[in-house]
Amino acid sequence: MEALLVRKLGDPTLPPNASEKSSLDLSTSHPIPNLESPTSVRVRIKATSLNFANYLQVLGKYQEKPPLPFIPGSDYSGVVEAVGPNVTKFKIGDLVCSFVALGSFAQFIVADESDLFQVPDGCDLVAAGALPVAYGTSHVALVHRAQLRPKQVLLVLGAAGGVGLSAVQIGKVCGATVIAVARGNEKVQFLKSLGVDHAVDLSSANVIESVKGFLKSRKLKGVDVLYDPVGGKLTKDSLKLLNWGAQILVIGFASGEVPVVPANIALVKNWTIHGLYWGSYKIHQPNVLGDSLKELLAWLSKGLITVNISHTFSLTEAHLAFTALKDRRAIGKVMITFDGGKIVKSKL
Missing domain, CATH: 3.90.180.10 (Medium-chain alcohol dehydrogenases, catalytic domain)
Incomplete structure (x- = not known):
């Protein structure tokens, strides 16, 4: 073979x-x-x-x-x-x-x-x-770990990549207000076609200013869940957008730079930081992976996700x-x- x-x-x-x-x-x-x-x-x-x-x-x-x-x-x-x-x-x-x-x-x-x-x-x-891997990662992160709820604000970094697009779609299925961050007009236009509530083009906009403007227009206080497969400076900037009690999902470091989340600010803001290594669930909680993939396949068959x-x-x-x-x-x-x-x- x-x-x-x-x-x-x-x-x-x-x-x-x-x-x-x-x-x-x-x-x-x-x-x-x-x-x-x-x-x-x-x-x-x-x-x-x-x-x-x-x-x-x-x-x-x-x-x-x-x-x-x-x-x-x-x-x-x-x-x-x-x-x-x-x-x-x-x-x-x-x-x-x-x-x-x-x-x-x-x-x-x-x-x-x-x-x-x-x-x-x-x-x-x-x-x-x-x-399995991309959508499974986002499903376990958003549904199992963060327990994303309707009307919460979800900020997805690297939103046009494999895991990013899956997080955007799962966020919409969960009823969240989804903010997507990507680089380039083609990617941003595709994200808008998926029905994101707000898209930020990093090639032409500042993520902090753009997201704050959107939140103000919707009379929203801040981001409730940060989905981060990127790391680096983008993570650092995104921390300034988080609500009290927000949850941070550490998915990966596509930028090549592991970010530092200030523990003193996490304490004051009551943030919860979730490390999400999806593959390790196969060893520690395989039933979670099984249930997650079955639900994703059902969503795929119903057209809820593509x-x-x-x-x-x-x-x-x-x-x-x-x-x-x-x-x-x-x-x-x-x-x-x-x-x-x-x-x-x-x-x-």
Whole structure:
């Protein structure tokens, strides 16, 4: 099978197998994984999502560093190809999605049936492959941790990225007043098309002045929940917009700079700071992840949320996918698809 391997840590935007500097190795004869237990399911992957964590993982800058070589990739969707003798939830031909710590940048993957989710009728399978990590992160953060309520004010930084767009949509489903921050007119116009209450273009506006003007026009006191996958100066500026009793969701540091939240101000303002490492819920509270993804799939099937696929690449073009992510060109999700995104039965 085709599989993308990380042979050494380094820049994933270099073409695979191109030179000694390439960190990626595209294999066309990697062994197809066998069923590991009576409840194992083998899935032929249709689509797998590229997340910022995957980029950091190849660079060697992620908090978890797997031994080399490894196949990167986390959330995916596909078609059940084979089932173990004790599998009861799925049959060959079922459409499923899931997530793993590693391994989805390949044509096939094996998972236990307990880790797979049925994709509801009417859901686009590529969209389902983009759902778990980005939308799961925002759903657990906003619904489970912050318990976002109707009419609260939600400020989303990096709002045009994968997790940012998911936070915007989930915020609207929850009935919040959503303020979205992004850079560039194209991204801002897209956010407005999603129905955000206010959008800030960082290329032409000051976030503090713009948001304060909007809050004043709506007679609102401040921001109740800050969703922050960016960090850096933008976080520092956004703290000036928070209400007493506000909640800060620390999602990541796409800016490359870890922000400092003054503890004395957090004390006086009664702020709550939530660190949100979504993947660790798989170890500590897997039921939360399961319930979250089931609700998201239900929302997707009902049209309450949509997944915007910004770029789609083949596995041989994986370095271009990493480049699109690195250069912040994507509005929404960057995907890698197999067989042109078509559902194809294997010839095993």
